[in-house]
Amino acid sequence: MTSELSTTFDPAEIEARWYSYWEENGCFRPERPDAEPYTIVNPPPNVTGSLHIGHALDNTLQDIVIRYERMRGKDALWVVGTDHAGIATQMVVERQLEAKQDKRTNYSREDFVKKVWEWKEESGGTITRQLRRLGCSMDWSREQFTMDEHFSGAVLKTFVDLYNDGLIYRDKRLVNWDPKLKTAISDLEVETQTIPGHFWHFKYPLEDGVTLPDGRDYIEVATTRPETMLADMAVAVHPSDERYASVVGKHVVLPITGRRVPIVADEHADPELGSGAVKITPGHDFNDFDVGKRAGFAAGEMLNMLDAEANVCQTADGLVPKEYLGLHRFKRDGTDGARELVVQRLKEQGYLIPHIAKTKKGEEVEHDAEPRQIATPFGDRGGVVIEPWLTDQWYVDAEKLAVKPIEQVKSGEVEIVPKTWEKTFFNWMENIQPWCVSRQLWWGHRIPAWYDGDGKAYVAESEEAAQAQAGDGVTLTRDSDVLDTWFSSALWPSATLGWPEKTDLLEKHHPNSLLISGFDILFFWDARMMMMGNYNTGQAPWPRLYLHGLVRAADGSKMSKSKGNVVDPLGLIDQYGADALRFFMAAMESQGRDIKMDDKRVEGYRNFATKLWNATRFCQSNGIGASTTVKAPKAKLAVNQWIIGEVQQTLETLDKAMADLRFDAAANTIYQFTWSRFCDWYIELIKPVLVKDDSQPSAPEAAIAETREVAGWALDQILVMLHPFMPFITEELWLAQAELGGTDRSNYPLITAKWPDPRAQVSKDATDAIDWTIEFVANARTARNEIGIPPRTKLRAVIQDPSDLAQKVLGGNGAAAAERLSRVGPFALTGQIGDSNVPGPIPKPAMEIAVGDDVVLVDLAGVIDIEAEKARLTKALELSKKEAKSLGGRLSNANFVDRAKPEAVEKAKADFAHHSGEVERLTAALARLG
Known part of the structure; x- marks a missing residue:
């Protein structure tokens, strides 16, 4: 390190050197035992992850805060760590095995988990190295991992305590099932995509002797998922729909299975949509599940027609014909699936109602189904269509845990910034559903539940404790599922500080001071930390929550690999330096x-x-x-x-x-x-x-x-x-x-x-004089540029009736600075007492320069061709007026704003702003010429 700076600024060399110095010298958490604490925790990135632009924003904002508070003398602690990322990590290791023609099931569970740990030690630190490149001043000496021994202990204790308090239970409900990964996944891991599909209409025959008021002996239903009819359990109509009032409580007999199912009245059915009648498959649709419960079906009675890989299996009533068993739900590898066979059989049996479409010539053409664009849920990691699937899972009673966080935000005990997110927070928390916390994986925190031969569960922090509950001689088998990673990360603010042990660190730094996160994980992480924090510690994990926006592509669209518009922050750091990227993130982050x-x-x-x-x-x-x-x-x-x-x-x-x-x-x-x-x-x-x-x-x-x-x-x-x-x-x-x-x-x-502490008093007269000089020079430079006066041309000036401030500036040392920087002067102060070295006042042509209450007249005689300059400015002014008017018309046209491409609208707005500014500038320039 040398005191003589290079002539060029090279970020790369500086960044590597200084980060090593900071970390090696313990600068990220200097010893300040008596200082006021200030604590933040990072949203733990997946151990499989790499730095993306969202991480760059999130961690830049956190680093700004922690560096600021550290310099203000606080005992500033930024807790850092990674999440074990159950699904993502297991997939990474399984792919490595597949590359060697190997697979997970060739190993015992214990041996596979060992392989995951080996991967973590060898390759799981990519994102933490990348956070260092961004300049994040985290306390790496205390780096955390959600599968660390002490953290696992906190997870087990929380699960057992919640169970003993009746806040965790096992239930049969629908979950988002990923048939490729063969596990339940959270809503966050579901991506809805709009894909081409079809809308089929079928006849469901009414039971013998029953007809509708119009004489039909069937009810028409429509569906985008015809294969699910194999597990239909009802048909729903709206209670106020008079077309079906006479048949509510009666039954239809399903084609193919012959199952006799009731017609129920439920507001889920929309009389204005299609026929107004809806087929109900409670075991394979979230809305239908709720309709089924209202109709009196217990979850254990709801029919399931698919196995874990989404192949057709026999329903509990045994009514699915053998030719369907083993078929995949969709066509796969060129082979028809259950969907295609169901449609074929219904058509053969006369139960398919064809869709009539008209050609461009007005001719009617018959099709099996109506083409539709269908919003379809996909697993973000498995990449296949998610199947609502009825299984036994572990659930947290989120409704009860949400009560305290709601009260804290309403009372102001917890502040959400920006405040506009409060409404969304309340809406979600007040309508919260049970939280499915079990996952069918091998990597993760294994659920601490053991079962006896009758299926009774014994929940405890160890097998010995569970055995003590069951009694001697009772054979127990441990639950094979693991916990959702959001369950463990919900303990992050306290478990990273040692909870449930009463450590000095926990006593000083919990609750944390602030949480910064993207708004997109408000419910999946932030709200769950509030629920778990209050339950475990009796306190909110932090008094303040800051929610930042997302980083989008230049045209405002969401970044995605499929669009090819993903930005690599490391590439930007390589090109411009980490400081430049960080400053961009801060300057653009607006609440x-x-x-x-x-x-x-x-x-x-x-x-x-x-x-x-x-x-x-x-x-x-x-x-x-x-x-x-x-x-x-x-x-x-x-x-x-x-x-x-x-x-x-x-x-x-x-x-x-x-x-x-x-x-x-x-x-x-x-x-x-x-x-x-x-x-x-x-x-x-x-x-x-x-x-x-x-x-x-x-x-x-x-x-x-x-x-x-x-x-x-x-x-x-x-x-x-x-x-x-x-x-x-x-x-x-x-x-x-x-x-x-x-x-x-x-x-x-x-x-x-130390953070600045000037503690100085300065003369207002002195500062006003400098401000006057700066304003004059800036305005003079602008005026010269607008009129096209060469920078080196010296101009004479007069101030008529100068203010006291102007007289002080130009009558003293300030005149030299003003003249040198503006190339205007010497000045004639026509209102001052005494002789002036410049005759005045200056006649036109002159341009006026306003400075506070003063007007400086600058002599233009012989400097430029006034008439030629007026002509040039007038021509440019008329052109900009014309363009501004045209663009203003386009932007006031709703059809253009709503239908044009976003980038075209943005360009029009930018062009309109430019020409509007030009009109203002050119008008002022002409006015100066007189």
Whole structure:
């Protein structure tokens, strides 16, 4: 490490070096036993995972918070770890076996689990290495895993306690069954896709002697899943549907099986949809399951027609014909399945009602079914259609556990940010369903239940304890299922700190201080942590929950591999550096709104880092080193008082933004201060003091010394305030500045530096004078650019009736700075007492530059061809007016906005904004010409 900065900023070299330093020196959790605790936990990524753009957003926001609180002196702990990811991990290991022509079932359960552990030790750390590349300052010394021994103990205790309290039970219900993985899966693991399908209409014959009022001896039903009729148990009609009132309580006799099933009245049937009659298969449809229960069918009586691989099996009543047994539910490998055979037989027997379609010529054509686009559930890992399947599973009584979290959010004990998510939270929690927590896997926390020969369950934390419950001589067999991974991750905030043991860490850091997560896991993880946290510890796991949005493709669409629009954050880090990607994430995160990926913005923040790098090189080349004080230095020069005041104002705004969790506002605050106030204005304003110019006398030594001290201090404040967002470049510059100034920061890296505390009073007159100068120079530059005056052209100016502030600025040292930076001057102050070296007032042509309450008239005589410039501006103005009007018309047309491609609408909006801005700019430029 050297104090002399390279001429170019190279993120890759800096990032690798500094992360190793931080981790090796224990900087992520410095020893602060007496400090106020601040704790966050990361949503544990799957041990099989790799860093995706959502992880980059989520972990960047967490790292910003933890670095910020660490620098504020807190005992900041960021708990890190990974989830054992039952299904995903088992699939990875099974694929490896398949690649060797091997399979899981060739091993005992114990031997297969050993292989999974071997995989975890060898290959399960990919994502944790990638989190390091992002700069995440997690406490790796305490890295957690949801299958660690102490964590498994917490899981077993929670299960047993819930069971003993009647909050976990075994029940027969429908689950999302993945026939490929042969396990139940959660709603989160189900992806609904719209695929081509069909809508078939069938006749279900009424029992002998029964007819409808219109004389028909059958009821028409329609379905997208004809194979399920093999397990139909009822036909439902709406209670108010007069067409079927006379047959409610009667029966139909099903084709193929001959099963006699009742006609029931239930509001699930929609009189306006199709025939108004619905076939009910309670063992294979979630809505039908509820209808079946209301009709009086117990879950144990509901018919099941499929095995675990979705092949047809015999129903309990034995009425499925043999030719269907063993068939897959769908056509597979070119062989017809149960669906095709059911349709064929119903057609042969005259029970199929054909669909009549018209050709373009108006001719009627008969088809077996109506083509439809069908919303179909798929397993996100197995990749096959999910089958609602009736099985015995373990359930948590989520309704009772949800009571306390609902109360906490309503009372404000737990704050959800942004508040708009509260309504969604309440809606879900107040209508919560039993939580299926068992999975038919080998990898995971095995359910602590043992069964005797009669099927009675004994739930305990060990086999010995279960045997003690059953008594001597009773043979017990352990449940083969494992727990849903969400069950164990729900214990994350407390179990990672040692619960159920009463550890010092748990006592100090639980409840946690804040949880940051994507809104998409509000129910699957966040709400379950609240339920389990309250049950196990009597407290909410944290008082505040921040929900961020999703990162979408540049056109606003959801990223997916099938669309080819997935963005690799590691690729962006390779190209632009981790600091640039992190700053992009923070700057774009606006209280839960989705973020559109924009490589140009990431590149822009890389340029921002380069700007800071070059500003630091300027400081070094002019003898500006590190500061030795947190408090602001004393300053007499107006420009130095001004930058101290700007630091204080920036700090106040930044702290408020962080308190409000407005990451975008916080990032924008430090960005604007660094780029505009410090790099652009302050450095330019102090150049005459620091940089020798033969045409000007040297500044006094006292002014030079003061400016170097204040500039070094101001740069240090930037590095500290920017560090949570851009940790790598700021740490590099922090050390480089220290070495230049002879300050020893070897034991005081920026990551553990103190947060700014200027405690300074500055003269308002001084800061107002600098603000006036900056506003004038900025407006003058804009006006020159708009009218096309070359930058080097010197212009004369007059201020009529100048304000007291203008007189102070231009009557003192400020005039030189204003003139040098704007290339406007010398100034004639027509309202001042005494002689002026410029006659005035200046006649037209002149352009006006507004500065606060003052108007500066700039002489344009002989500078440009006024009429030619007016003509050019007028032509451009008319073109932009025309384009803005046309685009405005398109955007006000609902047909265009609703039907055009999203990218076309976005482009139109952008073009409209551009031309509207041009109209405003060109109108102002013409007005300046008089």
